Amino acid sequence: MLDARILKARADFTVDVQIRLAAGERLAIFGASGAGKSTILGCIAGVESPDAGEIRLGATTLYPPPLALHRRPLAYLTQKDLLFPHLSVSENVGFGLANGAVDRGARWIAELRERLGLAAIWNNRAAKISGGEARRVALARMLARQPPLVLLDEPFVALDRPLIRELTAALDEWQRRLGFILIAVDHRAEILARLCPRVAAIERGRIVQQGDWDAVGAAPATASLARLLATA
Protein backbone atom coordinates (compact mmCIF):
# COMPACT_ATOMS: atom_id res chain seq x y z
CA MET A 1 0.00 0.00 0.00
CA LEU A 2 1.37 3.40 -1.00
CA ASP A 3 -0.09 6.41 0.75
CA ALA A 4 1.43 9.70 -0.33
CA ARG A 5 0.54 13.31 0.29
CA ILE A 6 3.13 15.56 -1.31
CA LEU A 7 3.51 19.32 -1.14
CA LYS A 8 6.43 20.89 -2.92
CA ALA A 9 6.82 24.49 -4.04
CA ARG A 10 8.08 25.01 -7.55
CA ALA A 11 9.04 28.30 -9.21
CA ASP A 12 5.54 29.13 -10.51
CA PHE A 13 3.17 26.78 -8.64
CA THR A 14 3.03 24.30 -5.78
CA VAL A 15 2.77 20.58 -6.35
CA ASP A 16 -0.01 19.34 -4.07
CA VAL A 17 -1.19 15.79 -4.63
CA GLN A 18 -2.54 12.79 -2.77
CA ILE A 19 -1.95 9.31 -4.14
CA ARG A 20 -3.29 6.07 -2.60
CA LEU A 21 -2.51 2.76 -4.24
CA ALA A 22 -3.04 -0.79 -2.97
CA ALA A 23 -0.50 -3.53 -3.56
CA GLY A 24 -0.45 -4.53 -7.23
CA GLU A 25 -2.21 -1.36 -8.43
CA ARG A 26 -0.96 0.71 -11.33
CA LEU A 27 -1.36 4.43 -11.92
CA ALA A 28 -0.43 6.59 -14.86
CA ILE A 29 0.39 10.22 -14.14
CA PHE A 30 -0.36 12.18 -17.27
CA GLY A 31 0.22 15.84 -17.99
CA ALA A 32 2.08 18.36 -20.09
CA SER A 33 5.82 18.91 -19.70
CA GLY A 34 6.51 20.94 -16.58
CA ALA A 35 3.19 20.05 -14.87
CA GLY A 36 5.01 18.56 -11.86
CA LYS A 37 4.86 14.87 -12.78
CA SER A 38 8.57 14.24 -12.28
CA THR A 39 8.54 16.17 -9.01
CA ILE A 40 5.98 13.72 -7.62
CA LEU A 41 8.06 10.68 -8.59
CA GLY A 42 11.28 12.38 -7.43
CA CYS A 43 9.75 13.00 -3.99
CA ILE A 44 8.60 9.38 -3.66
CA ALA A 45 11.97 8.07 -4.89
CA GLY A 46 13.79 10.42 -2.50
CA VAL A 47 15.96 12.28 -5.00
CA GLU A 48 13.86 15.35 -4.17
CA SER A 49 12.54 16.29 -0.76
CA PRO A 50 8.92 17.45 -0.29
CA ASP A 51 8.26 20.66 1.65
CA ALA A 52 5.49 18.95 3.58
CA GLY A 53 3.20 15.94 3.48
CA GLU A 54 3.64 12.28 4.28
CA ILE A 55 4.72 9.29 2.21
CA ARG A 56 4.29 5.73 3.46
CA LEU A 57 4.91 2.47 1.67
CA GLY A 58 3.48 -0.40 3.68
CA ALA A 59 4.99 -0.14 7.14
CA THR A 60 7.90 2.00 5.90
CA THR A 61 7.72 5.78 6.29
CA LEU A 62 9.57 7.42 3.40
CA TYR A 63 8.81 10.97 4.57
CA PRO A 64 9.01 12.67 7.07
CA PRO A 65 11.82 12.46 7.97
CA PRO A 66 13.30 11.66 4.56
CA LEU A 67 14.37 8.02 4.60
CA ALA A 68 17.91 7.40 3.27
CA LEU A 69 17.87 6.37 -0.40
CA HIS A 70 19.44 2.97 0.23
CA ARG A 71 16.69 2.04 2.69
CA ARG A 72 13.83 2.75 0.26
CA PRO A 73 12.25 -0.46 -1.03
CA LEU A 74 11.58 0.86 -4.51
CA ALA A 75 12.94 1.08 -8.03
CA TYR A 76 13.17 4.29 -10.03
CA LEU A 77 13.80 4.49 -13.74
CA THR A 78 14.21 7.83 -15.52
CA GLN A 79 14.97 8.92 -19.08
CA LYS A 80 18.66 8.39 -18.41
CA ASP A 81 20.01 4.86 -18.29
CA LEU A 82 22.62 5.73 -15.64
CA LEU A 83 24.42 2.43 -16.09
CA PHE A 84 27.69 2.05 -14.23
CA PRO A 85 30.15 2.48 -17.12
CA HIS A 86 33.03 0.68 -15.39
CA LEU A 87 31.02 -2.53 -14.94
CA SER A 88 29.79 -5.21 -17.32
CA VAL A 89 26.14 -5.67 -18.25
CA SER A 90 25.83 -8.62 -15.85
CA GLU A 91 27.47 -6.64 -13.03
CA ASN A 92 25.04 -3.80 -13.68
CA VAL A 93 22.01 -6.10 -13.56
CA GLY A 94 23.21 -7.79 -10.36
CA PHE A 95 24.45 -4.55 -8.79
CA GLY A 96 21.74 -4.22 -6.17
CA LEU A 97 21.81 -7.86 -5.13
CA ALA A 98 23.76 -8.71 -1.99
CA ASN A 99 26.68 -11.12 -2.34
CA GLY A 100 25.36 -14.55 -3.14
CA ALA A 101 21.90 -13.29 -4.00
CA VAL A 102 22.90 -13.41 -7.66
CA ASP A 103 23.05 -17.18 -7.32
CA ARG A 104 19.88 -17.46 -5.26
CA GLY A 105 18.02 -15.31 -7.76
CA ALA A 106 19.70 -17.07 -10.67
CA ARG A 107 16.48 -18.19 -12.30
CA TRP A 108 14.94 -14.72 -12.11
CA ILE A 109 18.11 -13.05 -13.43
CA ALA A 110 18.25 -15.59 -16.23
CA GLU A 111 14.65 -14.79 -17.10
CA LEU A 112 15.42 -11.05 -17.23
CA ARG A 113 18.46 -11.76 -19.38
CA GLU A 114 16.60 -13.91 -21.89
CA ARG A 115 13.35 -11.93 -22.05
CA LEU A 116 15.19 -8.61 -22.54
CA GLY A 117 17.65 -10.08 -25.04
CA LEU A 118 20.76 -9.40 -23.00
CA ALA A 119 22.48 -12.78 -23.45
CA ALA A 120 24.66 -11.64 -26.36
CA ILE A 121 25.98 -8.59 -24.49
CA TRP A 122 25.95 -10.12 -20.98
CA ASN A 123 29.72 -9.78 -20.48
CA ASN A 124 30.20 -6.54 -22.43
CA ARG A 125 31.23 -3.34 -20.73
CA ALA A 126 28.16 -1.16 -20.10
CA ALA A 127 30.00 1.81 -21.62
CA LYS A 128 30.21 0.02 -24.96
CA ILE A 129 26.60 -0.96 -25.66
CA SER A 130 23.96 0.84 -27.75
CA GLY A 131 21.23 3.14 -26.43
CA GLY A 132 18.46 0.57 -26.90
CA GLU A 133 20.53 -2.10 -25.17
CA ALA A 134 21.30 0.25 -22.31
CA ARG A 135 17.57 0.81 -21.78
CA ARG A 136 16.97 -2.93 -21.49
CA VAL A 137 19.86 -3.27 -19.04
CA ALA A 138 18.51 -0.40 -16.92
CA LEU A 139 15.10 -2.10 -16.84
CA ALA A 140 16.62 -5.47 -15.88
CA ARG A 141 18.75 -3.87 -13.14
CA MET A 142 15.70 -2.08 -11.73
CA LEU A 143 13.65 -5.28 -11.56
CA ALA A 144 16.44 -7.60 -10.36
CA ARG A 145 15.63 -6.91 -6.71
CA GLN A 146 11.89 -7.44 -7.25
CA PRO A 147 10.94 -4.18 -5.52
CA PRO A 148 7.39 -3.68 -4.18
CA LEU A 149 7.16 -0.23 -5.84
CA VAL A 150 8.31 0.71 -9.35
CA LEU A 151 8.48 4.34 -10.50
CA LEU A 152 8.88 5.05 -14.20
CA ASP A 153 9.68 8.62 -15.24
CA GLU A 154 9.33 8.77 -19.03
CA PRO A 155 11.63 5.79 -19.51
CA PHE A 156 10.60 5.27 -23.14
CA VAL A 157 11.79 8.61 -24.49
CA ALA A 158 13.88 8.34 -27.67
CA LEU A 159 13.11 4.65 -28.22
CA ASP A 160 11.59 3.26 -31.40
CA ARG A 161 8.07 1.85 -31.38
CA PRO A 162 8.92 -1.86 -31.58
CA LEU A 163 11.23 -1.54 -28.58
CA ILE A 164 8.63 0.44 -26.61
CA ARG A 165 6.07 -2.25 -27.37
CA GLU A 166 8.47 -4.99 -26.32
CA LEU A 167 9.47 -3.33 -23.05
CA THR A 168 5.94 -2.35 -22.03
CA ALA A 169 4.74 -5.89 -22.75
CA ALA A 170 7.51 -7.34 -20.55
CA LEU A 171 6.75 -4.85 -17.77
CA ASP A 172 3.04 -5.61 -18.00
CA GLU A 173 3.65 -9.33 -17.67
CA TRP A 174 6.09 -9.00 -14.76
CA GLN A 175 3.85 -6.57 -12.92
CA ARG A 176 0.98 -9.07 -13.05
CA ARG A 177 3.22 -11.85 -11.77
CA LEU A 178 5.22 -9.98 -9.12
CA GLY A 179 2.42 -7.67 -8.04
CA PHE A 180 4.47 -4.51 -7.50
CA ILE A 181 2.81 -1.11 -7.36
CA LEU A 182 3.56 0.73 -10.60
CA ILE A 183 3.47 4.48 -11.17
CA ALA A 184 4.35 5.63 -14.67
CA VAL A 185 4.77 9.21 -15.79
CA ASP A 186 4.70 10.39 -19.37
CA HIS A 187 3.29 13.10 -21.62
CA ARG A 188 2.26 10.51 -24.20
CA ALA A 189 -1.09 8.90 -23.36
CA GLU A 190 -0.60 6.08 -25.82
CA ILE A 191 2.39 4.68 -23.93
CA LEU A 192 0.85 5.16 -20.49
CA ALA A 193 -2.42 3.49 -21.47
CA ARG A 194 -0.48 0.39 -22.48
CA LEU A 195 0.90 0.06 -18.93
CA CYS A 196 -1.76 1.48 -16.62
CA PRO A 197 -5.56 1.20 -16.86
CA ARG A 198 -6.03 4.16 -14.49
CA VAL A 199 -4.80 7.69 -14.97
CA ALA A 200 -4.38 10.80 -12.85
CA ALA A 201 -4.17 13.93 -15.00
CA ILE A 202 -1.95 16.69 -13.62
CA GLU A 203 -2.01 20.41 -14.32
CA ARG A 204 0.21 22.93 -12.52
CA GLY A 205 0.95 20.49 -9.72
CA ARG A 206 -2.61 19.34 -9.00
CA ILE A 207 -4.62 16.31 -10.01
CA VAL A 208 -7.46 17.66 -12.14
CA GLN A 209 -9.06 14.31 -12.99
CA GLN A 210 -8.71 10.62 -12.11
CA GLY A 211 -10.22 7.47 -13.53
CA ASP A 212 -10.07 4.97 -16.36
CA TRP A 213 -8.59 6.17 -19.64
CA ASP A 214 -11.93 5.78 -21.40
CA ALA A 215 -13.81 7.87 -18.84
CA VAL A 216 -11.17 10.61 -18.81
CA GLY A 217 -10.95 10.57 -22.60
CA ALA A 218 -14.74 10.79 -22.95
CA ALA A 219 -15.10 13.84 -20.71
CA PRO A 220 -11.82 15.65 -19.99
CA ALA A 221 -12.17 17.92 -16.95
CA THR A 222 -10.27 20.85 -18.48
CA ALA A 223 -9.77 22.31 -21.93
CA SER A 224 -6.00 21.88 -21.78
CA LEU A 225 -6.37 18.22 -20.80
CA ALA A 226 -8.68 17.72 -23.79
CA ARG A 227 -6.08 19.34 -26.06
CA LEU A 228 -3.30 17.21 -24.61
CA LEU A 229 -5.31 14.01 -25.03
CA ALA A 230 -6.11 14.96 -28.60
CA THR A 231 -2.48 15.50 -29.54
CA ALA A 232 -0.94 12.68 -27.52
Add this chain to the structure above:
Amino acid sequence: MRSKWINRLALAAFAIALLYPLAGLAARVGPWRWDGGIPGSTGAAVRVSLALTALAIAIVIAIGTPVAWYLARHAGRDRMLWEAAVLISVLMPPLALGLLLSLAYGPASAIGGLLMRLGVPASNSATAFVVTQVYVSVGYYIVAARAAIAAVPRELEQTAALLGLAPAAVFRRVTFPLARLGLAAAVSIAWVRALGEFGAVIVTAYYPAGIPVQIWVNLQTAGMPAVMPLLVIFLLTALPLPWLVHLLAQAHDA
Protein backbone atom coordinates in the same frame (compact mmCIF):
# COMPACT_ATOMS: atom_id res chain seq x y z
CA MET B 1 49.81 14.94 -41.62
CA ARG B 2 52.01 18.03 -41.78
CA SER B 3 50.25 19.68 -38.85
CA LYS B 4 50.81 16.48 -36.85
CA TRP B 5 54.55 16.83 -37.32
CA ILE B 6 54.46 20.51 -36.46
CA ASN B 7 52.62 19.61 -33.24
CA ARG B 8 55.18 16.96 -32.42
CA LEU B 9 58.10 19.32 -33.06
CA ALA B 10 56.54 21.98 -30.86
CA LEU B 11 55.97 19.44 -28.09
CA ALA B 12 59.54 18.15 -28.41
CA ALA B 13 60.87 21.70 -28.09
CA PHE B 14 58.70 22.21 -25.02
CA ALA B 15 59.83 18.92 -23.44
CA ILE B 16 63.49 19.76 -24.05
CA ALA B 17 63.05 23.17 -22.42
CA LEU B 18 61.14 21.61 -19.53
CA LEU B 19 63.79 19.00 -18.84
CA TYR B 20 66.73 21.29 -19.61
CA PRO B 21 67.59 21.86 -15.91
CA LEU B 22 68.54 18.17 -15.74
CA ALA B 23 71.53 19.11 -17.93
CA GLY B 24 72.94 20.53 -14.74
CA LEU B 25 73.71 16.96 -13.68
CA ALA B 26 76.44 16.93 -16.38
CA ALA B 27 78.02 20.14 -15.15
CA ARG B 28 81.67 19.96 -14.14
CA VAL B 29 81.65 20.28 -10.39
CA GLY B 30 84.50 17.88 -9.66
CA PRO B 31 84.28 14.22 -8.63
CA TRP B 32 80.90 13.31 -7.04
CA ARG B 33 81.06 12.49 -3.33
CA TRP B 34 78.48 9.79 -2.65
CA ASP B 35 78.23 10.27 1.07
CA GLY B 36 78.61 14.02 1.14
CA GLY B 37 81.46 13.80 3.63
CA ILE B 38 79.09 12.54 6.34
CA PRO B 39 79.20 8.69 6.42
CA GLY B 40 75.80 7.03 6.28
CA SER B 41 73.88 10.28 5.79
CA THR B 42 72.63 9.49 2.27
CA GLY B 43 71.10 6.17 3.21
CA ALA B 44 69.58 7.63 6.35
CA ALA B 45 68.07 10.56 4.41
CA VAL B 46 66.52 8.20 1.85
CA ARG B 47 65.06 5.99 4.59
CA VAL B 48 63.65 9.00 6.48
CA SER B 49 62.15 10.52 3.34
CA LEU B 50 60.54 7.33 2.03
CA ALA B 51 59.20 5.94 5.31
CA LEU B 52 57.95 9.17 6.85
CA THR B 53 56.54 10.56 3.58
CA ALA B 54 54.66 7.29 3.05
CA LEU B 55 53.19 7.64 6.54
CA ALA B 56 52.31 11.30 5.89
CA ILE B 57 50.58 10.45 2.59
CA ALA B 58 48.60 7.65 4.24
CA ILE B 59 47.36 10.24 6.77
CA VAL B 60 46.66 12.74 3.98
CA ILE B 61 44.54 10.19 2.10
CA ALA B 62 42.69 9.12 5.26
CA ILE B 63 41.84 12.70 6.28
CA GLY B 64 41.67 14.33 2.87
CA THR B 65 39.38 11.91 1.04
CA PRO B 66 36.28 12.41 3.24
CA VAL B 67 36.88 16.19 3.18
CA ALA B 68 37.21 16.17 -0.62
CA TRP B 69 34.03 14.08 -0.89
CA TYR B 70 32.11 16.50 1.34
CA LEU B 71 33.31 19.53 -0.63
CA ALA B 72 32.42 17.83 -3.92
CA ARG B 73 28.94 16.75 -2.84
CA HIS B 74 27.53 19.43 -0.55
CA ALA B 75 26.30 22.69 -1.92
CA GLY B 76 25.58 24.37 1.44
CA ARG B 77 26.82 27.84 2.30
CA ASP B 78 29.32 26.40 4.76
CA ARG B 79 31.26 24.87 1.86
CA MET B 80 32.80 28.27 1.00
CA LEU B 81 34.28 28.39 4.47
CA TRP B 82 35.88 24.95 4.26
CA GLU B 83 37.18 25.72 0.78
CA ALA B 84 38.77 28.92 2.04
CA ALA B 85 40.49 26.99 4.84
CA VAL B 86 41.88 24.45 2.36
CA LEU B 87 43.05 27.19 -0.02
CA ILE B 88 44.82 29.10 2.75
CA SER B 89 46.84 25.99 3.54
CA VAL B 90 47.73 25.61 -0.14
CA LEU B 91 48.64 29.26 -0.66
CA MET B 92 50.79 29.61 2.47
CA PRO B 93 54.50 30.06 1.57
CA PRO B 94 56.34 26.98 2.94
CA LEU B 95 58.87 28.95 4.97
CA ALA B 96 56.09 30.97 6.63
CA LEU B 97 54.18 27.75 7.32
CA GLY B 98 57.29 26.18 8.90
CA LEU B 99 57.82 29.16 11.17
CA LEU B 100 54.14 29.23 12.18
CA LEU B 101 54.13 25.47 12.80
CA SER B 102 57.20 25.71 15.01
CA LEU B 103 55.47 28.40 17.05
CA ALA B 104 52.06 26.70 17.19
CA TYR B 105 53.43 23.26 18.09
CA GLY B 106 56.68 24.42 19.77
CA PRO B 107 57.44 23.77 23.45
CA ALA B 108 56.20 27.26 24.38
CA SER B 109 52.68 26.59 23.03
CA ALA B 110 49.96 24.76 24.94
CA ILE B 111 49.77 21.87 22.45
CA GLY B 112 53.57 21.67 22.17
CA GLY B 113 53.92 21.63 25.96
CA LEU B 114 51.32 18.89 26.26
CA LEU B 115 53.03 16.80 23.56
CA MET B 116 56.37 17.30 25.33
CA ARG B 117 54.91 16.02 28.61
CA LEU B 118 53.57 13.00 26.72
CA GLY B 119 57.09 12.36 25.46
CA VAL B 120 56.39 13.43 21.86
CA PRO B 121 58.74 16.28 20.92
CA ALA B 122 56.97 18.46 18.36
CA SER B 123 60.11 19.81 16.75
CA ASN B 124 63.16 18.08 15.29
CA SER B 125 61.47 14.69 15.52
CA ALA B 126 59.83 12.14 13.24
CA THR B 127 56.48 13.47 14.48
CA ALA B 128 57.39 17.02 13.47
CA PHE B 129 58.56 15.76 10.09
CA VAL B 130 55.30 13.90 9.39
CA VAL B 131 53.05 16.68 10.75
CA THR B 132 54.81 19.24 8.55
CA GLN B 133 54.49 17.05 5.47
CA VAL B 134 50.80 16.52 6.14
CA TYR B 135 50.28 20.28 6.47
CA VAL B 136 52.08 21.09 3.22
CA SER B 137 50.42 18.40 1.09
CA VAL B 138 46.89 17.81 2.37
CA GLY B 139 45.47 20.94 0.71
CA TYR B 140 46.88 19.95 -2.69
CA TYR B 141 45.42 16.46 -2.27
CA ILE B 142 41.99 17.80 -1.34
CA VAL B 143 41.82 20.27 -4.25
CA ALA B 144 42.70 17.55 -6.78
CA ALA B 145 40.61 14.78 -5.15
CA ARG B 146 37.60 17.06 -4.90
CA ALA B 147 37.72 17.76 -8.65
CA ALA B 148 38.02 14.01 -9.35
CA ILE B 149 35.03 13.14 -7.16
CA ALA B 150 32.92 16.03 -8.48
CA ALA B 151 33.43 14.68 -12.01
CA VAL B 152 31.52 11.50 -11.12
CA PRO B 153 27.85 12.12 -12.01
CA ARG B 154 25.85 12.46 -8.84
CA GLU B 155 22.94 10.62 -10.42
CA LEU B 156 25.09 7.49 -10.66
CA GLU B 157 25.63 7.61 -6.90
CA GLN B 158 21.90 8.13 -6.34
CA THR B 159 21.16 5.19 -8.62
CA ALA B 160 23.53 3.00 -6.63
CA ALA B 161 21.90 4.12 -3.37
CA LEU B 162 18.43 3.40 -4.74
CA LEU B 163 19.68 -0.10 -5.58
CA GLY B 164 20.24 -0.54 -1.85
CA LEU B 165 23.87 0.46 -1.31
CA ALA B 166 24.83 2.34 1.85
CA PRO B 167 26.97 5.49 1.36
CA ALA B 168 30.29 3.75 2.09
CA ALA B 169 29.49 1.01 -0.43
CA VAL B 170 28.45 3.62 -3.01
CA PHE B 171 31.85 5.27 -2.61
CA ARG B 172 33.70 1.95 -2.82
CA ARG B 173 31.82 0.52 -5.80
CA VAL B 174 30.92 3.62 -7.84
CA THR B 175 32.63 6.88 -6.84
CA PHE B 176 36.11 5.48 -6.24
CA PRO B 177 36.38 3.35 -9.41
CA LEU B 178 35.12 6.22 -11.57
CA ALA B 179 37.31 8.85 -9.89
CA ARG B 180 40.41 6.70 -9.62
CA LEU B 181 42.47 8.43 -12.33
CA GLY B 182 41.93 11.81 -10.72
CA LEU B 183 42.51 10.39 -7.25
CA ALA B 184 45.77 8.83 -8.47
CA ALA B 185 46.84 12.25 -9.72
CA ALA B 186 45.90 13.72 -6.33
CA VAL B 187 48.05 11.15 -4.50
CA SER B 188 50.94 11.82 -6.87
CA ILE B 189 50.78 15.57 -6.37
CA ALA B 190 50.61 15.16 -2.60
CA TRP B 191 53.49 12.67 -2.59
CA VAL B 192 55.82 14.84 -4.67
CA ARG B 193 54.83 17.93 -2.72
CA ALA B 194 55.55 16.25 0.63
CA LEU B 195 58.72 14.46 -0.44
CA GLY B 196 60.25 17.61 -1.93
CA GLU B 197 59.25 19.88 0.92
CA PHE B 198 62.16 21.96 2.18
CA GLY B 199 61.13 25.42 3.35
CA ALA B 200 58.80 24.28 6.11
CA VAL B 201 60.61 21.09 7.07
CA ILE B 202 63.99 22.75 7.55
CA VAL B 203 62.42 24.89 10.29
CA THR B 204 60.39 22.21 12.06
CA ALA B 205 62.46 19.07 11.43
CA TYR B 206 66.09 19.84 10.61
CA TYR B 207 66.54 16.47 12.21
CA PRO B 208 65.76 13.71 11.16
CA ALA B 209 66.97 15.00 7.80
CA GLY B 210 65.02 13.87 4.74
CA ILE B 211 66.59 14.15 1.29
CA PRO B 212 65.86 17.87 0.66
CA VAL B 213 67.36 18.93 4.00
CA GLN B 214 70.30 16.58 3.46
CA ILE B 215 70.92 18.20 0.06
CA TRP B 216 71.10 21.53 1.84
CA VAL B 217 73.45 20.14 4.52
CA ASN B 218 75.70 18.61 1.89
CA LEU B 219 75.78 21.85 -0.07
CA GLN B 220 76.80 23.74 3.07
CA THR B 221 79.44 21.27 4.22
CA ALA B 222 80.99 19.90 1.02
CA GLY B 223 79.60 21.85 -1.96
CA MET B 224 78.17 20.67 -5.26
CA PRO B 225 80.14 17.39 -5.57
CA ALA B 226 78.26 16.13 -2.50
CA VAL B 227 74.89 17.41 -3.79
CA MET B 228 74.94 15.80 -7.25
CA PRO B 229 74.53 12.14 -6.21
CA LEU B 230 71.80 13.07 -3.79
CA LEU B 231 69.92 14.89 -6.58
CA VAL B 232 69.99 11.73 -8.70
CA ILE B 233 68.84 9.60 -5.77
CA PHE B 234 66.08 12.12 -5.01
CA LEU B 235 64.73 11.95 -8.56
CA LEU B 236 64.86 8.16 -8.54
CA THR B 237 63.06 8.07 -5.21
CA ALA B 238 60.37 10.62 -5.99
CA LEU B 239 59.27 9.37 -9.39
CA PRO B 240 58.40 5.63 -9.09
CA LEU B 241 55.42 5.88 -6.72
CA PRO B 242 53.37 8.46 -8.65
CA TRP B 243 54.29 6.68 -11.85
CA LEU B 244 53.15 3.32 -10.48
CA VAL B 245 49.93 4.80 -9.13
CA HIS B 246 49.13 6.22 -12.56
CA LEU B 247 49.92 2.97 -14.34
CA LEU B 248 47.73 1.00 -11.93
CA ALA B 249 44.86 3.45 -12.30
CA GLN B 250 45.09 3.32 -16.09
CA ALA B 251 45.49 -0.45 -16.27
CA HIS B 252 41.90 -0.91 -15.11
CA ASP B 253 40.75 1.42 -17.84
CA ALA B 254 41.96 -0.83 -20.67
